[in-house]
Amino acid sequence: ERHGITDEANFKADHYHEQYGLTKERYRRLKDDAIVMHPAPVNRGVEIDSELVEAPKSRIFKQMENGMYLRMAVIDKLLSRKGE
Numbered sequence: 013e014r015h016g017i018t019d020e021a022n023f024k025a026d027h028y029h030e031q032y033g034l035t036k037e038r039y040r041r042l043k044d045d046a047i048v049m050h051p052a053p054v055n056r057g058v059e060i061d062s063e064l065v066e067a068p069k070s071r072i073f074k075q076m077e078n079g080m081y082l083r084m085a086v087i088d089k090l091l092s093r094k095g096e
Contacts, residue, residue, distance in 0.1 A: 025058045034060040042069060052076040 029035065034048065039061070042048075048060070048070045056062035065072055 047071045049075045
């Protein structure tokens, strides 16, 4: 998503990151029990500061793994219904 940016030539990743991304400062202000999720792939340094992808509150890799199993289950269900 580009959040209203219609001219790709004028897209500035650093400006986007400061406006919309998860910066270190925003991460620092999260509540103690907050977690960071993203379905991946992550645009490091644009959507999320690169260092935060592996931060203690990050559940990005777990969400990626769970998403894979979910897609596998949906595909299995759809294919197993083919003969019905």
